[in-house]
Amino acid sequence: xxxxxxxxxxxxxxxxxxxxxxxxxxxxxxxxxxxxxxxxxxxxxxxxxxxxxxxxxxxxxxxxxxxxxxxxxxxxxxxxxxxxxxxxxxxxxxxxxxxxxxxxxxxxxxxxxxxxxxxxxxxxxxxxxxxxxxxxxxxxxxxxxxxxxxxxxxxxxxxxxxxxxxxxxxxxxxxxxxxxxxxxxxxxxxxxxxxxxxxxxxxxxxxxxxxxxxxxxxxxxxxxxxxxxxxxxxxxxxxxxxxxxxxxxxxxxxxxxxxxxxxxxxxxxxxxxxxxxxxxxxxxxxxxxxxxxxxxxxxxxxxxxxxxxxxxxxxxxxxxxxxxxxxxxxxxxxxxxxxxxxxxxxxx
Amino acid sequence: xxxxxxxxxxxxxxxxxxxxxxxxxxxxxxxxxxxxxxxxxxxxxxxxxxxxxxxxxxxxxxxxxxxxxxxxxxxxxxxxxxxxxxxxxxxxxxxxxxxxxxxxxxxxxxxxxxxxxxxxxxxxxxxxxxxxxxxxxxxxxxxxxxxxxxxxxxxxxxxxxxxxxxxxxxxxxxxxxxxxxxxxxxxxxxxxxxxxxxxxxxxxxxxxxxxxxxxxxxxxxxxxxxxxxxxxxxxxxxxxxxxxxxxxxxxxxxxxxxxxxxxxxxxxxxxxxxxxxxxxx
Ligand SMILES: Cc1cc2nc3c(=O)[nH]c(=O)nc-3n(C[C@H](O)[C@H](O)[C@H](O)COP(=O)(O)OP(=O)(O)OC[C@H]3O[C@@H](n4cnc5c(N)ncnc54)[C@H](O)[C@@H]3O)c2cc1C
Ligand code: SF4
Ligand code: SF4
Ligand code: FES
Numbered sequence: 001x002x003x004x005x006x007x008x009x010x011x012x013x014x015x016x017x018x019x020x021x022x023x024x025x026x027x028x029x030x031x032x033x034x035x036x037x038x039x040x041x042x043x044x045x046x047x048x049x050x051x052x053x054x055x056x057x058x059x060x061x062x063x064x065x066x067x068x069x070x071x072x073x074x075x076x077x078x079x080x081x082x083x084x085x086x087x088x089x090x091x092x093x094x095x096x097x098x099x100x101x102x103x104x105x106x107x108x109x110x111x112x113x114x115x116x117x118x119x120x121x122x123x124x125x126x127x128x129x130x131x132x133x134x135x136x137x138x139x140x141x142x143x144x145x146x147x148x149x150x151x152x153x154x155x156x157x158x159x160x161x162x163x164x165x166x167x168x169x170x171x172x173x174x175x176x177x178x179x180x181x182x183x184x185x186x187x188x189x190x191x192x193x194x195x196x197x198x199x200x201x202x203x204x205x206x207x208x209x210x211x212x213x214x215x216x217x218x219x220x221x222x223x224x225x226x227x228x229x230x231x232x233x234x235x236x237x238x239x240x241x242x243x244x245x246x247x248x249x250x251x252x253x254x255x256x257x258x259x260x261x262x263x264x265x266x267x268x269x270x271x272x273x274x275x276x277x278x279x280x281x282x283x284x285x286x287x288x289x290x291x292x293x294x295x296x297x298x299x300x301x302x303x304x305x306x307x308x309x310x311x312x313x314x315x316x317x318x319x320x321x322x323x324x325x326x327x328x329x330x331x332x333x334x335x336x337x338x339x340x341x342x343x344x345x346x347x348x
Numbered sequence: 349x350x351x352x353x354x355x356x357x358x359x360x361x362x363x364x365x366x367x368x369x370x371x372x373x374x375x376x377x378x379x380x381x382x383x384x385x386x387x388x389x390x391x392x393x394x395x396x397x398x399x400x401x402x403x404x405x406x407x408x409x410x411x412x413x414x415x416x417x418x419x420x421x422x423x424x425x426x427x428x429x430x431x432x433x434x435x436x437x438x439x440x441x442x443x444x445x446x447x448x449x450x451x452x453x454x455x456x457x458x459x460x461x462x463x464x465x466x467x468x469x470x471x472x473x474x475x476x477x478x479x480x481x482x483x484x485x486x487x488x489x490x491x492x493x494x495x496x497x498x499x500x501x502x503x504x505x506x507x508x509x510x511x512x513x514x515x516x517x518x519x520x521x522x523x524x525x526x527x528x529x530x531x532x533x534x535x536x537x538x539x540x541x542x543x544x545x546x547x548x549x550x551x552x553x554x555x556x557x558x559x560x561x562x563x564x565x566x567x568x569x570x571x572x573x574x575x576x577x578x579x580x581x582x583x584x585x586x587x588x589x590x591x592x593x594x595x596x597x598x599x600x601x602x603x604x605x606x607x608x609x610x611x612x613x614x615x616x617x618x619x620x621x622x623x624x625x626x627x628x629x
Contacts, residue, residue, distance in 0.1 A: 067353055068353070068354065070401040070402070072401060072402055079442065080357075080400075080401045080441070080442035080443060080444075081357045081380075081401070081442060081444070082354060082355055082357075082399065082401060082444055084351060084354060111599060111601070112599060114598065114599075116597070116598075116612070117352045117597040117598065117599065117612075118349050118350070118352070119352070119599055120349045120350075120351050120352075123349065124349070225606050225607070225625075225626065226606075226625070226626055226627075229606070229626040229628075230626075255599075255601060256600060256601035256602065257594070257600050257601070258594060258600070258602075259353075259404065259405065259594045259595065259600070260404060261401065261402050261403055261404050263402045268401065268402050270353075270401075270404075272600075275600075275601075275602075277601070282592075282602060283591065283592050283602065284592060285590065285591075285592050286427035286428040286431065286592075287427060289565075291591070291628050291629050292628065297628065301604075301628075304606075304626075305601075308607075309604065309606055309607035310607075312607050313607045
């Protein structure tokens with residue numbers, strides 16, 4: 001794995017060269033918060049932030065996305081028939097994504113790319129991105145990534161890992177896509193040397209020791225699902241929740257969606273929108289029956305999905321990368337770390 | 349990459365009002381592109397998403413049998429947005445079908461066994477598919493005794509009445525039709541709730557006998573103890589579940605019970621499987 005040095009003086013110029021070749025996405029400030037969006041020419045990703053309020057999952061999986069179009073005009077030969085639309089899946093790069101958010105795509109991929117069914121929208125959009133990660137030298141106070149299968153310098157899912165080292169970036173190149181990205185920017189790739197790799201390791205260790213929040217997940221797998229489901233702590237966990245859904249919208253590893261038709265005059269589109277298991281309508285049958293009509297049931301679903309069902313289904317850890325967003329943004333301070341520990345230490 | 353969200357275009361060939369309250373209609377659909385029928389190979393017990401442009405999609409059990417060629421059949425209860433729109437449509441209208449989806453009744457396991465079908469209300473749709481499938485001359489020898497216990501509130505609420513009458517006449521299927529109550533003096537079948545008739549008519553459970561139970565929650569609740577008394581093992585009781593659905597392919601995250609998605613890992617589960625899943629349905 002090659003590590004090169006990019007002088008910060010050459011940063012803007014390289015990005016500009018890239019922007020001529022393909023769209024760049026990155027974090028920029030909008031109003032009070034940072035968001036990921038497509039950068040217009042001469043706009044640079046703002047790497048001064050800790051992380052964006054919402055995860056960058058929308059770059060691959062938009063909050064609202066058109067699936068098909070149709071016409072209801074009976075004079076048209078294909079009226080009432082759903083048709084696929086052209087979509088832009090040309091290569092693009094996301095610059096400044098945090099390692100946890102990049103790893104999250106890999107967790108979500110297990111849902112969208114299955115042996116039986118492939119979600120073409122998600123898969124094509126994911127294949128189109130080159131992910132240029134940005135290591136966390138100063139992690140957020142409520143991150144617990146190091147015990148959630150991730151870390152501030154985590155490499156999985158990234159094509160390049162950028163590390164801030166005072167007047168320069170160290171760029172660790174991890175894939176062919178990453179190599180292409182660096183070459184297209186015109187940054188000198190011959191400057192790789194072993195001591196740069198050591199520098200990355202030193203910064204990595206320093207960052208990891210700053211993360212003190214942790215969760216224990218080792219016993220989740222062996223717990224009995226129905227016993228955990230019926231555990232008495234769920235009422236307490238859910239007590240303060242107002243079912244606002246913020247935790248699920250902000251989360252890089254939440255993927256649930258709704259499908260709706262929208263008609264304007266005689267033409268329309270079938271779209272999908274992010275949805276949330278926190279809402280009662282999510283499971284409400286047409287008959288009026290609702291298996292999760294109580295708040296506690298919905299809160300339990302969110303945590304059981306992330307920390308038990310996912311663990312059992314894929315045998316590959318929890319459905320959480322420890323980014324801490326749901327903890328920071330929950331208006332009533334519900335903390336997944338505490339719930340995880342409750343579940344992990346539960347004895348029936 | 350094949351798009352699993354894209355429905356096949358179909359034309360409504362015929363709409364039949366099934367019940368006296370006019371709340372249940374059967375839709376016979378024909379593929380607009382004949383080659384799509386080839387791709388839509390299904391088994392009795394599976395469902396499909398019916399798609400109405402401008403309204404949306406709904407999961408509906410396939411009521412036709414794989415042995416019936418040239419059309420698909422669905423029976424739809426009118427409850428909300430899409431079902432009401434369907435009820436207002438007419439023969440010749442264009443809509444879509446996506447599927448087949450989900451798993452099916454375990455036909456391979458039930459081969460050489462007795463099959464007891466227990467159904468109530470409008471959940472009889474995939475059971476009709478199953479009966480037609482088993483009675484097909486090519487398939488009938490594969491099964492031992494077939495019993496059908498099917499109940500509705502009144503005679504006029506029974507689905508597929510002409511076919512029920514046909515099956516009554518045959519000697520290779522034991523029909524036990526029942527209604528909750530009736531003042532029809534010509535009613536010549538049973539009167540009583542499905543659990544009661546099950547108790548009276550169903551053969552006792554044994555390793556060679558499988559029960560397929562489909563109906564409203566209340567029927568299922570009271571039928572299960574009867575099957576227990578009759579000694580049916582829980583892995584010999586097969587049920588089909590309903591959950592609110594959207595994608596139908598295990599991706600949108602909506603219809604889970606524990607780690608299973610009812611749309612993809614179900615809708616068919618044995619009671620034994622359900623006993624080990626969270627009670628959240
Ligand atoms: C596997 C399966 C098989 C079914 N088979 C039949 C059948 O053969 N005949 C029949 O009449 N009904 C059947 N249903 C129930 C049927 O899907 C709902 O009655 C229908 O979706 C209601 O849609 P609506 O738009 O009229 O209601 P609305 O309340 O307006 O619902 C809006 C949307 O919510 C979803 N939804 C609402 N209720 C349900 C529900 N109970 N199940 C799944 N999704 C729901 C649908 O996407 C629907 O379009 C089945 C359900 C499942 C899961
Ligand atoms: S953010 Fe907090 S209050 Fe809002 S739904 Fe999530 S847990 Fe409940
Ligand atoms: S559950 Fe919370 S901490 Fe975990 S990935 Fe989602 S937002 Fe981040
Ligand atoms: S309906 Fe989407 S996961 Fe089952």
